[in-house]
Amino acid sequence: MHINNYEDHTGGVVDTSMGIPRLYAWIVFALTFGLLISDYMSRQVLNAVFPLLKQEWLLSDSQLGLLSGIVALMVGLLTLPLSLLADRFGRVESLALMAGLWSLATLGCALADNYQHMLIARFMVGVGEAAYGSVGIAVVVAIFPREMRATLASAFMAGGVFGSFLGMALGGVLAEHYGWRWAFGCMAIFGLVLAVLYPVVVKERKIVSPQLITATGEKVAQIKNPLRTLYSSRSVVATYIGSGLQLFVGGSVIVWMPSYLNRFYAMSTDKAGITSAVIVLCSAVGTILCGMLCDRLGKNRPDRKVSLAIGYCLLSCLILSIAFALPAGQLQLVMICLGMFIAIGTNGPTSAMVANLTHYSVHATAFATLTLANNLLGLALGPLLVGKVSDVIGLHAAFQLMPLISIVAAMVLLFAKYHYHRDMAQLGKLQGALHQLEQEQKHGSL
Template identity: 80%
Template sequence: MGAHEYSAPATGIDTSIGIPRRYAWIVFALTFGLLISDYMSRQVLNAVFPLIKNEWALTDSQLGLLSGIVALMVGLLTLPLSILADRFGKVKSLTLMAVLWSLATLGCAIAESYEHMLFARFLVGVGEAAYGSVGIAVVVAVFPRDMRATLASSFMAGGVFGSFLGMALGGVLAEHLGWRWAFGGMAIFGLILALLYPILVKEKKIGSTQKILNAKQKDPSAANPLRTIYSSRSVVATYIASGLQLFVGGTVIVWFPSYLNRYYGMATDKAGVMAAVIILSSAVGTILCGMLCDRLGKDRPDRKVTLAIAYCLLGCLLLMIAFAMPAGHAQLIMIAIGMFIVLGTNGPSSAMVANLTHNSVHSTAFATLTLANNFLGLALGPLVVGKLSDAIGLHNAFQIMPAMSIVAAAVFFYAKRHYLRDVARFHLQVAAEQHAFPNQPAKTGDQ
């Protein structure tokens, strides 16, 4: 996800001073483990869609809502809960989040009706809402500044691994022990980590709140940085375009196990594993596309936007070809190639947001990007395709779905028209601040 530009400011406070490296890695491992649990609990549902659909006679629209409600709550609550976590304490907040989503996943395991399941999934979304933004804040706080980009990209990969494990293990558990045990297994894993987390990770050891508050008091340029989150046309367009592109990738992730079950006749376990392999392909593609973004955009920042447009259009073409093909190995390979490209926009999007917003509010800026990704992509996509599937069938819905990438490309093109001008304006503003307060470090994002 644009690893070199995600959240690694070139200046600022080094909050890792005095923290042993061994302890820092323990914090990373536990926080990373909980992120895996987060996505395992979220994505296990996709692996058991066929079983729940048959047992409760559900429509695809109802199944889409069970998935979309989590993304919807994440989108709604990411910002407010991230702010509360900063005030209440990050370690306490992360622990409470993990306990809530794990107990809610356990509630899915014992649900007796669709309504019970929907309420439990609602609580899963509430618990998971701010974990990504708060978790990465904890991780970067315990490592030196020059490791933040590496740690951020590694941490975010945990979501993909969690999705992979949730769908693969969930499918196997469901096939051999029943779908309730798929949810139960994810819940137990999360509760164990949630109990260990506050025992091994201490707020006083990772807490840098006072250091940050002191720095802000000394830095008049940080008085009004929030305006940069929405202050330019290109940054707003980037939020929208990123979310629209995730409409495509998120929909495939949610509905592909059901697609394999219906059109390939795969059992739940095999469909879950195959879908997980497709997700892994998209994870590798996201990383490599982000690396290409960093390499080609080093001296030409506008190439980031050009690459985002290219990823949208190429991914659209590949998936349209794939879903027009008959079922078989060739189609699966083509879908994997398409997914390899589709989520490549994560890197350019993250880089653009970083370049257009103040470093002191990068966590809030990325929470805003998360909100757009969840509302426009991860929540809306499965719901819309579920509705289409009820009307015209899942295969036909999948043939139409990639066209959303064309809309995303058009919005990225709008962002490209204003991007260089907006970056230049932002740097002039920061330069003016530095002229007024020459003793303060620069706060710009890397280009």
């Protein structure tokens, strides 16, 4: 049992997990995590079959980059409005509908006859996946205690990396032995099964803390216009931007690594997919460990989350710059693995910062805004821009320039750190003032 308190020095955060059975919370986490894996399996299986599509349809790197980037672009554009709809009409039903849509669209990729059909199908994959990350992580954050935020956010975000690992590894093997259409088809079936199972097990009424519900079944009082906390502080806006810029690097490596290995190591599709998946797996493990370190060191010093995020940006820039300056070989692959181990480690700290700097009632929309920045600045812009640069100077040279974006991300997060304490204190005063009103409304309804 956790005390439902307001701590001014940490932003007046409410414990929204009180009264939710821990076992049920872990079951919800497991299913939500599984759907996130399906999400990224459907998204990243494309990367493993890039060489086959390029050869069969005679595509340029820019066209291949667009097939990947269109998904991230749609996620970026639609995540905010769809997250608002999910908050209004129910998160559980929304998550199940999203999973069904992206799985059917992935099946459409398997049936595509040409590049235009594939582009339309990938467009629909992006529409289906648009708000899943933001709504899913809002569910996870709400059903566990505050002190686990960075760790759980990192673990949940790592689900995307694990999904990328499975999508590229299994996709590469399936494509090599059965053709690229089977790679898409198997990912679609996995997602459809989970989409049907999720609303059967997870119920909307069970993921809302009894502490936030009155005796009449209504939610307790909320801040008037809580959406303003999404953009009202300099530090939260800088966090959105810094997180997105850092994912420019990690997202580009994930998308283009199979092609890099195919061209510069002469690896077959299945071997390149498996090797790339191992690199992605390193980033997933690193994301979780970096998040755990963030929770441990930032327990009593919230500003350390920002310092760690800055450190992750600069260290990954250094290691990846060294890696892509090396000739092809085992040492280069080891350095790439090490760089990716740290590169996506900013996910946990930045997610925790966003949660701490916004009101709990709009966390789904706050994470939607973070997802918007991550996709527009990182996962969409990164692969597309690297593809265009690759068409001009080659993929190897494009990879050598790419890590420099991490320096820009670190500078933006340094700006966030400068304003972090002041913005946390302002939110603490706002939520602290609301506490008495919420308690009065709750007791008055009993």
